[in-house]
Amino acid sequence: MEKLEYPIVAAVRDVNHMKEAIESRVEVIFLMSGDIFTIEECVAATRKYQKKIFLHIDLIKGIANDKEGLRYIAKRIKPDGIVSTKNQLIHAAKKEGLLTIHQVFLIDTQAYETAIKNVLDTKPDMVEIMPGLMPRIIRQLSQAAGCPIVAAGLIKTQEEIAQALDAGAYAVAIGERQLWTLVL
Known part of the structure; x- marks a missing residue:
C-alpha cells in the first residue's frame, strides 16, 4: 500500500460512528462492527469520500468466517481489504x-x-499488532515480517501515536474518535 499522508486509521467499533470517520481527515477506516445488512452501506459511503475501508471479517455478524463468506464480501460488498486473525481467511x-x-x-x-511464523505463511499486505504500545517490538516485527506494521490497541495519547x-x-x-483529527 502507498504511504499515507495522514497515518491515523479510524478503528470504527460502532457503525453509528462511520459518518464521523468518513468526514474526518483519516484516509483509511477499519470497520470493526456491523453485520451483513450494514456493511454494504458503510463501504458505499466510504467510497464517496475516496477513503479506503477494511472490514474486520472476524467481527462482522452474519457472514461466515469461511471462503464462501469471504467470496461474498469480495464480489458483493467490495471493500479494499480485510483484517483477520485467521490464516485461512x-x-x-x-x-x-x-x-x-x-x-x-x-x-x-x-x-x-507464532505471529512471525503465521505472517511468513500468509504474506499479508500489512500486519496489525496489538497492543500498539511497544516501539521495540514494532521495529523488530517490521524487519522480521517484511511488510508494513499498523500499531493498535491501548493507544490513548498523541505521544503514544508519535512513539509508534x-x-x-x-x-x-x-478507536478514540477525538484522536482521528489530530494534527501530527
Missing part, C-alpha cells in the same frame, strides 16, 4: 484480490514467535 482474501491485514496479539514471546510512528509503524489504528 488471509489466504482466501488474497485469492479474491483483496488487500489483507493480519492482526496479531503479542502477549508474550511465544505469541511473538517513530518506531516504524506505517499507521496507528485508533
Whole structure:
C-alpha cells in the first residue's frame, strides 16, 4: 500500500460512528462492527469520500468466517481489504484480490514467535499488532515480517501515536474518535 499522508486509521467499533470517520481527515477506516445488512452501506459511503475501508471479517455478524463468506464480501460488498486473525481467511482474501491485514496479539514471546511464523505463511499486505504500545517490538516485527506494521490497541495519547510512528509503524489504528483529527 502507498504511504499515507495522514497515518491515523479510524478503528470504527460502532457503525453509528462511520459518518464521523468518513468526514474526518483519516484516509483509511477499519470497520470493526456491523453485520451483513450494514456493511454494504458503510463501504458505499466510504467510497464517496475516496477513503479506503477494511472490514474486520472476524467481527462482522452474519457472514461466515469461511471462503464462501469471504467470496461474498469480495464480489458483493467490495471493500479494499480485510483484517483477520485467521490464516485461512488471509489466504482466501488474497485469492479474491483483496488487500489483507493480519492482526496479531503479542502477549508474550511465544505469541511473538507464532505471529512471525503465521505472517511468513500468509504474506499479508500489512500486519496489525496489538497492543500498539511497544516501539521495540514494532521495529523488530517490521524487519522480521517484511511488510508494513499498523500499531493498535491501548493507544490513548498523541505521544503514544508519535512513539509508534517513530518506531516504524506505517499507521496507528485508533478507536478514540477525538484522536482521528489530530494534527501530527
